[in-house]
Each structure stands twice: as C-alpha cells, then as structure tokens.
Amino acid sequence: MNKRLLLLLCSVLLLLQACTKDKTPAPDPVTPSGKEQIIEIKTSFGNMYVWLYKETPLHRANFLKLAGEGFYNQTTFHRIIQNFMIQGGDPNSKDSNPDNDGYGGPGYTIPAEFADSLKNIRGALATARDNNPQKASNGSQFYINLVHNASLDNNYTVFGFVMKGMEVADQIVVQPKNTNDRPLTNVTMQVSILEKTRAEILAEYGYTVP
Numbered sequence: 681m682n683k684r685l686l687l688l689l690c691s692v693l694l695l696l697q698a699c700t701k702d703k704t705p706a707p708d709p710v711t712p713s714g715k716e717q718i719i720e721i722k723t724s725f726g727n728m729y730v731w732l733y734k735e736t737p738l739h740r741a742n743f744l745k746l747a748g749e750g751f752y753n754q755t756t757f758h759r760i761i762q763n764f765m766i767q768g769g770d771p772n773s774k775d776s777n778p779d780n781d782g783y784g785g786p787g788y789t790i791p792a793e794f795a796d797s798l799k800n801i802r803g804a805l806a807t808a809r810d811n812n813p814q815k816a817s818n819g820s821q822f823y824i825n826l827v828h829n830a831s832l833d834n835n836y837t838v839f840g841f842v843m844k845g846m847e848v849a850d851q852i853v854v855q856p857k858n859t860n861d862r863p864l865t866n867v868t869m870q871v872s873i874l875e876k877t878r879a880e881i882l883a884e885y886g887y888t889v890p
C-alpha cells in the first residue's frame with residue numbers, strides 16, 4: 681500500500697471518528713450536589729412524589745423548568761374520571777371561570793417523545809394534548825393514570841411515574857364533580873423540585889431509579 685493511499689485511509693477514519701463523537705448524546709445534567717431531581721406534588725389530600733424519565737428529555741426539562749418557576753402552584757386537578765385518570769396543570773384553572781379549564785397552557789407545545797418501554801400504566805405521568813397530527817404535547821397540562829390505559833400508549837407521551845402517593849390520586853378522583861368532570865371544589869397543587877440520592881429515593885419511596 682503506497683503512502684498516499686495510507687494517508688487517505690487514515691484521514692477518512694479520523695473523519696468518521698469525529699462524526700461519531702458529534703452524534704454522541706450529551707450526558708444528563710446533574711445537580712451540583714450530584715443528586716437526582718424529583719417532583720413533589722402537594723395537595724390537601726396528601727403528597728405525590730414523581731420520577732421524571734430521562735428517556736423523554738424534552739418533557740423532563742420542561743416540567744422541571746415550570747416547576748422551578750412556580751408555574752404549577754395553585755393550578756388544579758380540573759378533570760377527574762374514575763377508573764381512568766386525573767388531569768391538571770392548566771393555568772386557566774387558577775381563575776374563577778371553570779368553563780375555560782382544559783384549554784390553557786404556557787403558549788407552546790412539546791414534540792412527542794414515545795418509547796416502547798414507557799406505557800400508560802397505573803401511576804404513569806403523561807401529557808395532555810389537543811387533536812394534532814404530530815401528537816405534540818400541551819406545554820403544561822398532564823394526567824396521572826389510575827389504571828393501565830393501553831389505548832393511550834404511543835398517542836400521549838408518558839414522561840414520569842408516581843413513585844409514592846397514588847392513594848392521593850385515588851382520593852382526588854372520587855370527589856364530587858360536575859357534568860364536565862370538574863371537581864365542584866378546587867383541588868389545588870403546589871409543585872416543587874426535591875433533590876435526593878438514588879439511595880434516598882429507594883429508602884423513602886421504594887423506587888429503584890432506572
């Protein structure tokens with residue numbers, strides 16, 4: 681093999697290596713303490729603790745951003761259906777007009793992030809959306825599955841799981857409601873970000889981080 685051909689092959693190999701490095705996903709950001717970020721949803725019926733999947737980075741980052749800004753505080757679970765789900769996170773639910781609940785958001789959508797391993801099982805956190813062909817998610821509204829809603833799989837992005845506190849959702853869903861499935865008495869939430877080690881998550885919530 682002559683030197684020119686050898687040099688050409690080496691250049692091609694180096695170029696391929698560089699391209700491969702460029703396509704390598706960036707590592708998931710960690711907190712300065714090295715702990716994991718989880719979500720606490722406080723209600724008058726108790727608290728729910730949620731793990732946000734790293735397999736859905738756009739939805740995870742968005743929820744953490746909104747939670748950190750206090751966006752969800754005093755929004756309500758505005759839609760409750762037994763043996764199905766509870767839905768909340770609409771900023772419209774903060775006002776005195778119950779008829780506009782379910783139509784609000786932060787003013788943007790999030791591209792769908794489907795994964796075969798993430799199903800609408802009991803405890804799964806997923807995003808609501810309107811009937812758009814791209815199946816893009818509402819920027820803030822979410823629901824918590826009370827059963828395995830298989831018909832929703834790969835139609836609504838699942839991006840988290842309630843590690844502890846599903847009994848709270850079970851209490852919320854049986855509250856008196858109107859014909860639009862809205863609770864007659866507001867069920868408000870306070871949403872915060874907690875930082876925990878994986879060992880603490882297992883000890884406090886009985887959840888093994890994937």
